[in-house]
Amino acid sequence: MFNLKQLSPTITDMIRFDHSHVMVTFHQYSKDKSPRVKKALADTICDALEIHATLEEEIFYPVMRQRDAKEPFIHEAEPEHDEMRRIIAELRRTSGADPRHDDLVMELxxxxxxxVADEETKLLPDAEAILGKQRLSELGADMNVRRMxxxxxxAGKVAKEHVVGFSGSTAAMVVGAAGALLAAFALVPKKDTWKSKPASV
Incomplete structure (x- = not known):
């Protein structure tokens, strides 16, 4: 029987897209931009990282732990996410006009x-070798539903940050179009709606 989930991008491709989205946003950030724009770009990065980390912890990492529990990065990844969350919390409390804001963005x-370097050179290729295209696409569909x-x-806050942060930049069109495409792939049957339970292998 045909499975609509198989039309989804793979979870590994979606993780790479998330990484690219954050890097594109970071490349728009510079010390000479207005505090308002710097704050909007930082908030866009923080929102994207928080959602991304949650998706990996709920969907991707549990599957990889079941399949390859000896992989060291699996045990390092969530503590690294926690450290990122610590910096994000401090960054959110800091005004875009505060010199510390620039330092915190760079630290983050x-x-x-x-x-990203560890994940893209080791964990994602391992997942693609172990899980296979069909399973990766099923997990990608689960990730899309949970992302939405x-x-x-x-959503309104994220859209506003995007407009302010990317104002006048051609990168805005690229990121916006890619985000819209990603959202379109979230249209899977209601019976597939994500429920908080460990993903099966």
Missing amino acids: MRDVIHH QLLGPK
């Missing part, structure tokens, strides 16, 4: 770049 992105649930309550 140093951690993110290290985390997490994004829903803050």
